[in-house]
Amino acid sequence: MANQGGSQHGIARTSRVRTEAQRQRDLERIASYRVLEDDLRARVKNPRTAYADRASAQHVFDLTTRLLRLNPEYYTVWNIRRRALLVLLPAGPKARRGDCCDRSSCSCLGETQPSHGCPKAGRSGTTADDAGDHTSEENDEEKKQDDEETEKQTRTMLQTELEFTIPLLIESPKCYWIWSYRLWILRQSISRLPVPVARGIWQAELALASKMLTKDRRNFHAWGYRRHVVAQLESDALGGGSMVEAEFQYTEDKIRADLSNFSAWHSRSKLIPRLLEERGADEKARREFFEAELDKIHNALNVGPEDQSLWYYHQYLMLNLTTLPPNNEHTITPTLPIEDRIAFLRNELAEIRDLLEDYDNVKLIYEALIDLTLDLCRLEGKRKPDEEEKENLREWLGKMKELDPMRMGRWRDFEEGLRREWGVEA
Amino acid sequence: MESLSDTLWDVVICGTGLQQSLLALALSRSKKKILHIDPNDFYGGSEAAFSLQDAESWVKGLTGGFNGFFKSATLVKSEGTTGLGPSRAYYLALAPTFIHSRSALLSQLVSSQAYRQVEFLAVGSFFIFKPAQDPCFRPTLTRIPSTREDIFSSTAVSTKAKRMLMKFLKFVLDYEESPQLEQWRSHADAPLTEFLGEVFKMDAELQTYVLTLTLSLDGNISTKDGLATIRRHLSSMGVYGPGFAAIYPKWGGLSEIAQVSCRAGAVGGAVYMLGSSIKEIETVQEDKLLRLSLSSGDTVRTRLLVRANDSSGFGLSISRLVAVVDSPLTSFFQPTVEGAPRPAVAVVAFPTGSLTTPAGATYQYPVYLSAHSGETGECPNDQSVLYLTTLSTPDSNEILQKALDAFLSTEEAQTSHILLRLQYEQSGGSTDLCAENCVITLSGTPLSLAFDDSTLDPVKEAWKHVMGEGAVESEYMNFPDREGEADEDEANE
Numbered sequence: 047m048a049n050q051g052g053s054q055h056g057i058a059r060t061s062r063v064r065t066e067a068q069r070q071r072d073l074e075r076i077a078s079y080r081v082l083e084d085d086l087r088a089r090v091k092n093p094r095t096a097y098a099d100r101a102s103a104q105h106v107f108d109l110t111t112r113l114l115r116l117n118p119e120y121y122t123v124w125n126i127r128r129r130a131l132l133v134l135l136p137a138g139p140k141a142r143r144g145d146c147c148d149r150s151s152c153s154c155l156g157e158t159q160p161s162h163g164c165p166k167a168g169r170s171g172t173t174a175d176d177a178g179d180h181t182s183e184e185n186d187e188e189k190k191q192d193d194e195e196t197e198k199q200t201r202t203m204l205q206t207e208l209e210f211t212i213p214l215l216i217e218s219p220k221c222y223w224i225w226s227y228r229l230w231i232l233r234q235s236i237s238r239l240p241v242p243v244a245r246g247i248w249q250a251e252l253a254l255a256s257k258m259l260t261k262d263r264r265n266f267h268a269w270g271y272r273r274h275v276v277a278q279l280e281s282d283a284l285g286g287g288s289m290v291e292a293e294f295q296y297t298e299d300k301i302r303a304d305l306s307n308f309s310a311w312h313s314r315s316k317l318i319p320r321l322l323e324e325r326g327a328d329e330k331a332r333r334e335f336f337e338a339e340l341d342k343i344h345n346a347l348n349v350g351p352e353d354q355s356l357w358y359y360h361q362y363l364m365l366n367l368t369t370l371p372p373n374n375e376h377t378i379t380p381t382l383p384i385e386d387r388i389a390f391l392r393n394e395l396a397e398i399r400d401l402l403e404d405y406d407n408v409k410l411i412y413e414a415l416i417d418l419t420l421d422l423c424r425l426e427g428k429r430k431p432d433e434e435e436k437e438n439l440r441e442w443l444g445k446m447k448e449l450d451p452m453r454m455g456r457w458r459d460f461e462e463g464l465r466r467e468w469g470v471e472a
Numbered sequence: 473m474e475s476l477s478d479t480l481w482d483v484v485i486c487g488t489g490l491q492q493s494l495l496a497l498a499l500s501r502s503k504k505k506i507l508h509i510d511p512n513d514f515y516g517g518s519e520a521a522f523s524l525q526d527a528e529s530w531v532k533g534l535t536g537g538f539n540g541f542f543k544s545a546t547l548v549k550s551e552g553t554t555g556l557g558p559s560r561a562y563y564l565a566l567a568p569t570f571i572h573s574r575s576a577l578l579s580q581l582v583s584s585q586a587y588r589q590v591e592f593l594a595v596g597s598f599f600i601f602k603p604a605q606d607p608c609f610r611p612t613l614t615r616i617p618s619t620r621e622d623i624f625s626s627t628a629v630s631t632k633a634k635r636m637l638m639k640f641l642k643f644v645l646d647y648e649e650s651p652q653l654e655q656w657r658s659h660a661d662a663p664l665t666e667f668l669g670e671v672f673k674m675d676a677e678l679q680t681y682v683l684t685l686t687l688s689l690d691g692n693i694s695t696k697d698g699l700a701t702i703r704r705h706l707s708s709m710g711v712y713g714p715g716f717a718a719i720y721p722k723w724g725g726l727s728e729i730a731q732v733s734c735r736a737g738a739v740g741g742a743v744y745m746l747g748s749s750i751k752e753i754e755t756v757q758e759d760k761l762l763r764l765s766l767s768s769g770d771t772v773r774t775r776l777l778v779r780a781n782d783s784s785g786f787g788l789s790i791s792r793l794v795a796v797v798d799s800p801l802t803s804f805f806q807p808t809v810e811g812a813p814r815p816a817v818a819v820v821a822f823p824t825g826s827l828t829t830p831a832g833a834t835y836q837y838p839v840y841l842s843a844h845s846g847e848t849g850e851c852p853n854d855q856s857v858l859y860l861t862t863l864s865t866p867d868s869n870e871i872l873q874k875a876l877d878a879f880l881s882t883e884e885a886q887t888s889h890i891l892l893r894l895q896y897e898q899s900g901g902s903t904d905l906c907a908e909n910c911v912i913t914l915s916g917t918p919l920s921l922a923f924d925d926s927t928l929d930p931v932k933e934a935w936k937h938v939m940g941e942g943a944v945e946s947e948y949m950n951f952p953d954r955e956g957e958a959d960e961d962e963a964n965e
Contacts, residue, residue, distance in 0.1 A: 076859045260811040291560045302625055317817065348631055349623050349638045 082113050090126055097167055103133035118214045121223045128230060135203055135238070136196040200238050204247070207231045225271070236278075241285045248284060251275050256296075263300060269309040269412070290321045305346050308355040315362045319376045329381055336378045339363055340390075351401055351408045360414065366422050367391060384425065391422045409449040412442040420468070436470045476743075481507045481774035483938045484764060486750055489780060490567070491914050491931050493730035496737030497586055499936045501951050504941075507772060508734065511749035515731050517780070518542070518546065518898075518916065521724025521850070524559040527800030527894060534896070540780070541916060543923035545896035555798040555855070555891045561659050563850045564794050564894060568842055568859045570718045570817055571923040572704050573711035578719075580928065580949040581729070589732040593847055595718040596815025597808055598964035600684055601822045603604045611818060613882050616681050616753030618717070619709055621809070640672050640682065645706055647699045656695055664688075666706040684821040684838075687921045689788065689863050691824040691838045693792070701922075715812030718922060722816075723849045726923075739954075747844045753777065755909055762910050778912045778934050781901070788900040788919050791868035793860040795876055799888035801856045816847035822875050829867045837863045839875040840921055855891070861921060864897050905930040912937055 064072070084401040086109045090096050097103045107130040113123050204249050211228050218224065232251060235244040255272040258265065276293060294317050300310040322332060340363055348358050366377045367387045374380045395418050416439060423429050431439060443464070447457045464470040482504035485492050493515075493523050496508055497807040514520055516543050522530055531545040545642040549556060558651020571577055579585040617623040620641070646652050659667040668682055670672045686693050686701040693701070705847035707715040719726040736746055745768065752765040756773070765771050804818040829835050839862040858879070860872045872895070879885055903926045912934050918924045936943045 299810050302621060305621055305624055345631075345634075346624055348634055349620050404632075404639065 047275065068211075078246065079113075079116055085109060086113060086123070086126065093129075094112055097129055097133045100134065103130045105143065106130045107134060114214065118218055118221050118224055124223050124227050128227070131203070131207070135198050135234075139213070197239060197243065200244060204231055204235055204239075208247075218431060220267075229274075232278075236283050241283075245279070245284045245286070248275060248279050252279065262305050263307050263310070266309050269313060273313070288320075288324055289340055290317055290324055293317055301346075305350050306353050306355055311355050311359040311362075318378060322378065329379070332379045333382070336363070336366065339378070340394075347398075347401065348396070351405045357410050357414060360415075364391075364394070364418070364421065368425065388422065388425055391418060391425065394418055395422070407449055409446055412445045412449075415442050416446075430469045439464060439468075439470050440472065476507065476770045476772050479505055479507075479772070480761075481505045481772060483507075483776040483778060484509065484762075484772065484774040486510070486777065486779035487517050488512075488515045488730055488734055488746075490726050490730050490917060491927065491934075492517070492521045492778060492780065493733035493737070494580075494928070494931045495778060495934050495938075496742055497584055497733035498931065498949055499938060500584075500736045500740030502939065503741070504938060505722055506557055506737065506740075507745070507774070508737060508742050509745045509748040509750075509766065511747070511767070513747045515746070516566070516724075516727040517730070517945040519565075519726040519729035519730050521563045521565040524556070524562050524564075524892070526559075527562075527564055531894070531896075541899045543897050543900070545894070546683055547892070547894045549892050550890055554887070557797070557852045557855075561852050562796065562857075563724050563727075563848075564796075564857065565724040565727055565850060566898075567917075568720075568724075568844065568924055569726050569921060570720045571925050572718045573708035573716075573948060574704055575708075575923055576728075576925045576928055577923055584736070584949040585730075586732050586736055586950050587952050589735065590728055591722040592712075592719040593722055593816035594713070594716040594813045595720050595817040595819070596716060596805060597818050598684060599802050599804075599818065599820045600680065601820055601826055601875075601882075603878070605655060610886075611882055613884060616684055616821075618685060618706065624929070629678075629681075633675070636674055636678060636807050637681070640668070640674075643672075644703050647703060656699065661694050664693050664695045665696040680823045680865070684823060687819075687821075687840060688838070689840075689861075689919070691836075705880075705922075713811075713813055715807060715809035716815060720817045720844075720848065722847070723937060725848075729897065734822055742866070750777075750779070760910065774910075776910050776912065776938055778914065778938075781906075781913050781915045787902060789864035789897060790861050790900070791864045791872055791897050793858075793869075793872040793876060793896065794894040795858045795860070795887040795890050796892040797856050797880070797885075798854070798891055799885070800845060800854050801885060802886070803841055803884045804843050805899075807849075818843045820879060822878070827871055827874055827878065830870050831867075834927070835867065835871050837865070839871060841875060841879055842921065856888075869895060876919045903927065903930055905933050907933075907937055 073317065089102070089106055089109070095102065096106055103328060106126060110123050110127040114127070117123075196282060208228065208231055211231075213225050214221070214224050215228075215312060235247045239247070244253065252275050253274070255268060255275055258268040259272065262268065276289050278284060278286075280289055294314065297310045297314040297317065300307055301314075304310075322335065325331065327335065343356060343360050344361060346353075347360065350356055363378075366379060367382070367390050369377050370384075371380060395415065397415055398411060398418065401408075406410060419431065419435055419439060423435070425430055443457060447454060450457075461472055465472065482500070483506055485495060485506065485508045488508065488510040492508070496506065512520070514522075514526060519544075520530075528547055531547045531890065534542055534545045538624060580591065598616040598618070600616055602612045602614060604611045614628045615622070615626070615635065617626045617629065618641075620638065623629065623641075626634070627635065643652050643655075647656065655671060656667060659671070663691050664686065665679045665683060668679045674682070682702065683691065683693070683698070685705055686698045687700075688698070705717050710717075712719065734744065745766075745770075749767045750764050751767055754763040754765075755761075756763055761773050761775060762777055763771060763773055764777065801818075805815050807814050809925055820841040820843065824836055824838050824842070825834045827835040827839060839860060840862075842859040844850050844857045844859070846855060848857070850857045858876065860875055862868050862871060862875075865871075876890070880888055880890075898919065900919035902937070903918065904915045906913040906915075914930050914934065917927045932948060
């Protein structure tokens with residue numbers, strides 16, 4: 047096992063030095079793990095018996111608990127746990143009404159399936175139809191109590207499952223299988239619990255995502271996870287409304303805590319179209335919003351011009367100016383007249399040039415100036431740069447070559463492009 | 473059991489101020505025979521903290537002379553206030569000094585395991601007081617930005633000024649490297665403000681911000697010292713969590729550090745005696761011993777004596793006003809940034825020129841106000857303790873009063889009333905250590921609002937004297953966990 051051939055470059059393979067006592071301990075641990083695994087596999091070989099009744103399902107479930115604590119990466123075992131859990135979970139009131147499971151959560155295995163697709167798992171389904179002797183009021187009372195009991199049981203079991211994943215996540219925070227199981231449990235909450243209860247669980251999940259982002263602001267997996275959780279909270283299934291304003295504020299808070307947060311700026315840009323739509327922003331409001339964003343990014347660039355995430359957002363704002371109708375409804379100011387766009391660009395050029403006064407060796411400023419100049423030319427009827435502009439372009443390109451000599455090939459290429467397309471001789 | 477007189481002590485430490493207590497901590501695993509005494513009947517010496525009753529006794533004890541470093545103390549409870557709580561609800565600190573995250577004191581507390589006994593709180597924002605331009609307006613308090621994000625969000629600084637601040641911040645972080653070094657070396661002994669004006673082209677207002685970050689008592693700190701202090705502040709930012717650069721020990725600041733250190737000393741076998749002072753010292757030359765007569769009547773023999781210089785201090789002298797107010801001043805103790813802990817301490821600086829003397833002249837020194845919330849354990853939760861400090865001058869007592877009134881007239885502090893005022897003057901020590909004929913004399917702690925690491929040097933020197941040949945540099949303040957030792961033994965069975 048120690049010497050599996052050079053799959054890693056330059057790292058010498060050394061065999062681990064173990065004492066005899068350590069080796070024996072390792073062998074014991076491997077043996078007990080194997081026993082667990084063999085037991086589980088033997089049981090699951092026949093799915094019909096493995097999950098046939100609560101007792102066997104529970105046994106399988108407990109085996110998965112022990113195995114997963116030792117090895118959370120064993121994804122087959124997570125699947126086995128899901129199947130066992132589906133047997134152990136009471137059939138929800140939603141289920142009894144017949145609008146229960148989608149395929150993914152159905153534990154129906156084997157060839158014959160009841161016509162409504164859902165086995166009478168957990169409590170044997172006492173429906174109003176069966177209880178012929180009771181009056182309908184007593185039936186309703188009973189059903190209500192049953193429902194409450196079911197809900198309580200389901201909630202407790204799902205909560206326990208979420209808690210089970212926590213210590214595993216702390217040890218292996220990047221293990222996809224744990225996160226996937228967590229999401230599956232969360233989906234179960236939607237299909238099995240009343241909306242307010244499910245909502246509460248998902249809201250706690252949002253708090254968890256926020257906590258992760260506080261620990262590591264730039265973890266883009268965490269941002270993606272957050273977006274997923276927010277999308278669920280907004281969905282009809284959870285009786286949600288739009289959370290766009292709150293999420294926009296969240297990006298604001300994150301940026302205030304750390305300007306250099308690529309993901310926060312990116313999220314912001316993704317939220318803006320929907321935000322403006324929901325606010326019912328008219329032309330005037332949109333223009334004001336755009337100006338406020340410009341102001342904000344200028345303020346940020348003023349203190350951090352070397353920060354790429356800020357320039358990224360600046361480019362996004364510039365795109366808003368250079369993306370002309372038709373097909374520009376998603377921009378901030380789709381109806382802005384062309385003269386105004388040109389005015390904004392000219393103003394940008396002045397603002398960014400002002401930065402050069404105090405920051406004369408930041409490559410990204412020169413790149414932005416070149417882009418702005420060419421954008422201006424494009425907007426003004428695709429004209430060629432005039433003499434002054436050509437002089438500037440040459441100077442700025444020269445600066446970039448000086449500040450970033452490693453990319454000389456790229457700059458030469460760019461220079462060639464400037465000559466061919468824009469008539470700017472070197 | 474051996475009596476005090478029978479034991480041949482390796483060292484007698486007199487005084488339980490910070491330095492002596494840290495020495496006890498340093499020696500706590502050494503198996504040396506240590507007798508640690510203090511003339512007071514409380515721990516902490518010049519760094520002690522007091523309940524109201526103890527504060528009153530302390531003040532009374534000072535009348536008719538000085539007590540080494542302190543003099544002219546008064547304690548006044550405001551007329552007709554029903555707001556003051558019971559005596560034990562207060563714990564007023566003589567040394568409300570906060571500690572930068574990168575301070576060597578913290579590393580020593582960690583490596584010696586003593587940190588476990590201390591609860592640390594965050595020190596939050598620094599504010600600058602600006603007198604009202606117009607009599608019908610209130611004076612204002614502006615937060616001093618000290619990180620890039622602070623500068624970004626600040627509305628008090630112009631765009632151009634923000635760039636200058638940014639450049640300066642970046643400069644300071646590497647100020648000892650080239651090319652930065654060449655830029656300031658020629659100004660090293662000149663005032664920092666001059667350097668800021670000439671080289672960074674900062675206007676007076678911006679200079680004030682930067683100067684305040686140094687907490688300079690005379691407002692005239694040199695470029696060399698100023699850059700060092702600011703760098704310490706900036707590099708301490710965020711070390712133990714977002715939004716703060718310094719921490720404050722709960723329960724009276726340095727007093728708690730002293731107490732925890734003495735506790736460690738006691739666990740290590742040292743014998744403690746409060747209310748005991750040295751009446752006479754006799755050198756027994758042939759045996760290289762000292763014979764000490766204590767006020768308790770005992771005579772003890774020891775190889776070494778460590779004590780503080782009890783004649784009056786020298787150099788800097790400060791005036792302090794400690795005021796208890798009946799408001800929790802919540803707006804001062806807001807976390808500065810998302811995810812930051814709630815601070816328990818906030819600093820307000822009154823820069824040179826923002827206050828006028830009773831005679832009407834502008835006061836030529838800064839005044840610093842350190843606000844402590846009830847979280848510090850120093851007062852009830854619905855009150856706050858304000859520690860005002862300025863250099864001692866004939867006007868300083870009135871100036872401190874004026875500063876307090878000015879602070880209470882700001883928007884954020886307006887509804888508060890003063891419940892109690894404690895005032896005194898304190899002289900500073902130096903970090904010299906004198907070792908002669910088996911007697912080591914410490915010269916007290918330098919006076920500063922933020923802990924000065926040079927305070928630690930004499931402690932180490934004293935430790936070396938006590939340990940003699942047995943002094944192992946790497947073991948200084950570096951101990952394994954006492955609990956851990958026990959566990960290790962079990963595992964090896």
